[in-house]
Amino acid sequence: MIVGKRSFRLGAIALALVVWLPHGAAGAAAPAPAPAVAAPAPTGIAAELRTLAISAAAVTTRGSRPYDERDWLARFYIARGYAPAWQDRGYKQASAALSLLQNAGVHGLAPAEYNVDGLARQLADPALRTSARFDAGLTQAMLHYLADLRVGRVKSEYHTSLPDPRLTRTDPVDQLRTALLSQRLDQAVAASEPRIPLYRRTMATLATYRKLAEQPFTALPPLPEGVKKLEPGASYAGVATLRARLVQLGDLSASAPAEPAKAGIYTDALADGVKRFQARHALNDDGVIGAGTLAALNVPLTRRVRQLELGLERLRWLPDFPDGRLIAVNLPSFRLWALELGPGEKNPLIEMRVIVGAAVKTPTPLFVGSMRYVEFNPYWNVPRSIEKGEIIPKLARDPGYLGKNEMELVPLAGGAPVSTVDAATLDGLRAGQYRVRQRPGPRNALGAVKFAMPNTDNIYLHSTSAQSLFKRGRRDLSHGCIRVENPTGLAKFVFGDQPQMTPAVIETLMKPAPMKTVSLKKPIPVVLFYSTAVTDREGLALFPEDVYKRDPALEKMLKVRSDAIAQLR
Template structure:
C-alpha cells in the first residue's frame, strides 16, 4: 500500500472540501460539519500535536452552528496579531487573509468561521506546547495538552467572552517567560532604531589606548544599556576607563571574559546584528513553551549554555520569591554534553563517595593505573567489587584485568580530593546525571565552563542545600554547613521531590533584569532553526 500516496489523496480531498464546496449548496451547519469531517481524514500536520479532530470536537456540541460574531471575530484577529510578542508569526495563523475576509462581510460564513476557529486553536496550542517537537516530549499525544485542551478552552472562552483570558492562560506561567517576552519587545525596538552599524575593528585595546571608533562605541553601549544614557561623551578618540567599564558590563552579559579589554571576541559580539539577538530571544520563548507546567512550589532550573542555575519557589511572595542564582559547570561540548531533561531531586549525600562511571574508569583512569600503580592511593581512590572482601588501593595485574572486564569498579572516598566535593544532589535517572559541589572552585572564574563529563557542578552548594532542605526546620544554614564539614557520608531524603529542569537557551534574563546572550555551545540553535523551517515549510 502506497502510504504517502494515500496521505496526498486525503489531503487533496480535504482541501477540495474547504475550497470547492459552495456556501449555497448546504446550510452553514452542514458545511461546517463537512469541513470538520474532512479534517479527520487529513494527514497529520508537522506539529507536536494532532489537531485533526479539533473542529469536530469544537462544533459538534453546538450542532455545527457558526461560532463567531463580527465583534468576537475582530477580537480574535487582534489576539492573533499579538502573536509576534510571543516570538510567533501572525502569518502562520493567516490573520491578514482572515481580516480581509471579515472586511468583505464574511462573518458568519461557514468557511471563514471554521478557518478562524482552526487558527485560534493552533495559536492556543502553539502558546502552550510550542510549534515543534521538544527535547522533553517526543511522542503523541503531548501530555501537556491533557490539562490544557485548546478545544475546551476556546469553547469556554467564546461562551464566556474571555478570549484574551484564554490566550493569557495558554502561555507558560514559568517566571522567565514574561521576562524574556519583555526583553524581546525591547530588542525589537532597539533593532528598529537602525543604530547598529559595524564598529571599526581595532587591534586589542586597553583603557587609555587611542581608538577612532570611541564615540560610536559609546553610542552602542548606551543603546544596549551597558552605559548609562548620561555618561560623558567621548570626543578625544580614546578608549577611556569609562568605556572599558561599559565593555566589562557588556562582556558579563555575553559570557565573555570580563576584563574590559576590547579584543577580537568582544568586538565580534558587539557587531552581532540586533536582528540576530531578536531571533535568539524568539528561540528562547519557543523552548520555554516546551517546559511542563510547574508550580506552585520549589523548582531548580539550569540553563546549560549560560552556565547558570536558578532555584526558585514559584508562587512565593516577598523575600522568598527572589530566586537563588549561581554559576555552574556543565558537560564538555564535543565529548560529553549534558543532556536536556526534567528530573526529580529526591535526596542529598553529604560527603559523598564518587562512584567513577565505567566510561571514565576505562577511558581515563585505566591508562593512568597502568603507568602509575600508586595513583589510587594518592587520590583517595579504591577498587571495590564482588571479588574483594574489602576495598583495595593496591593495583595488580589481576585487578587491572578485573577492572577492564567490569568485575571491579573505582570509587573515590569522601574528603578534600573528592571530585564531588562536600555534597551531591541526587535526581535518579538512567543517564546518571546529578548536581554536586566540587574541589576545583577556581574553574568557576572561567567564562566558558563546559568542562565536566556531563554532571553539573554548582558554585554555591551550601546555599543550594539549604534551599532544597528549606521545608525541614532542623536544617538551618549552620546545620547544613556542619553536615558538609569533613566526615562520614550521610544521606538525607527530601520531604518531597523537587523538579530539576535542564534546558537550553542562548538568550535569557537574569534576576536583576539583565539580558544575557551566550554561545551556542551544543549547536542546538542551529537544529531548532532547521526544525522551525521544516514546520513553516
C-alpha cells in the same frame, strides 16, 4: 483552505458525525435510522461546517505540528450542533480573536502562520465573514495558537509522545469553547502561556530588543576588527562606536564620562561598560576586548531578536510544574535559578553560576527530573566512560595513581575495596570486575555535597573544590554533571521546608566527615534547559554563545513547519 491532520477518532465524535451524514453516506448496507432517533440534517452554514470538520478529521497523515489536531474542528463544532462560532452581533468575538492573533509576535510567534491577513480580509468583507470557511478558519487558527503557546510549534526534547500530555490536561478545544461563552478569549491565551517566570521576563526583553532594532541608531557601523587584546588606556579607532553601542544596549549610562580630549582612547569608563556586556554574554568579564567580545558586540540586533524568539519557543517546551520550589539550569548561560512557583512568588530566590558538560566530548543532556536526596561528603562513583578513557591509562602508567587521588576499586562481586593495583587487578578493572570510586575528602571531585536526582544519564548537581573555574566566562568544563558555585546556598534552599536542617546543621554536614545522606521531605523538580537568550532576575538580557550548536537545528525545524503551513493555503 481548512485542512486537518488526523484520522477520525472513534467513539462519540465518530458516532455524532454518522448521525449527521445524509442517507447512504455511511455505507449502502447500513439501514436508515428510525425517524424518532435521527437528528435533522444540518443545512446552510451548519452543513458546510460539518463538511469541513469531516474533511479535516479524515486526513490520513499527520502534519508538521507537535500535536495532532485533525479531530479538533469536529469536536468543537459537534458540541455546538455545527452552529457558527464567530457570527455574534458586530463580530466582536471575531475581532477580539484577530487582535490576539495579530499580537502573537509578543510571544515570538509568527502571525502569518495563523493566516491573520487572510482572516482579516474575510472579516472585512460582508460576504465572506458569514461563510463557513471564515468561521472554521478562525476557529482553527485560535486552536493552533492556544496549542502553540501551550506546547510549542515543534516537537520538544521533553515530550516525545503524542498526544502531548499537556494538551490532554488542558484541551485547546475546551479552552476555546469556554472562552467564547465567557467572552474572554484573552484569558484562554494567558492560561496557555508557560508558568515559569523566565517566560514573562524573556517576553519583556523581546519587546525591548524589537524596539532597539527598529530605531535609527541601530545602524551603527561595525566595530573595527583585528583587535587581539584591547586594554584600558590603549588607542582604538572604534571608540565612538563602542560607546554608542554600549549606551544603546544599556551597559553604559548615557551620562557616563565621554572620551578624554585626546580622542580614540579606550577608557576605564568604557571598560566598565564592556565588563557588564561581557557578563551578559558569558564572556570573561575583565573589560579586555578580544576577538570573542568584539564578535559579540558586532552581532546585529535583529539576530538578538531571533535568539529571544527561539528562547521563548524553548521555554514553551518545558513541562508544567506544580506550585512550589523549582530548580532550573540554563546550560549555555552557565546559570542556575532556584524558584518558588505559585501565589505571591518572588523569583528567583537564588541565582548562581554553574559549570556544565564540555561541548566537544561530554555535553550535558536536556533533562527534567526530581531532586530526592542530598549526600554530604559523598563518594564519587567514577562513570565507566571516565574509567576507560582516563583512569585505566593513568593506572597503567602509574600504579600509585589511586592512592595519590584518594581513590579505590570496589569489587562488583562484593568484598573490601582495593587501594593498590597490580597487573591482575588492572586486568580485572579493564574487564569490568571493579568500579572506581573516590573517597570523601578535600580531593573529591564532587566536593562537599551532591544533590541527587536519579536518572539514566547519571546527571546530578554537586559542589567542587575548583572555585576558580567559576571566574571564567565560558564554563563548559565538566564530564556532564553540573557543578554549582554556591552549594551551601542551594542546600539551604532545598531543605527550606525541613526545620531540623538549620543553616548551622547544613554547614556542619559540609565539613569533612563520613558520608551522610539526607532525604528531601518533598522532591523538588529540576529542569536542565537550553536557550541562547534569556533574562536574569535583574531584567538583564543574557546572550550566551551557542556552545552546543543547537540553534541551527531549531531554526531548521521551524522553517520546515512554516513551509508546510504555507503550502496548505
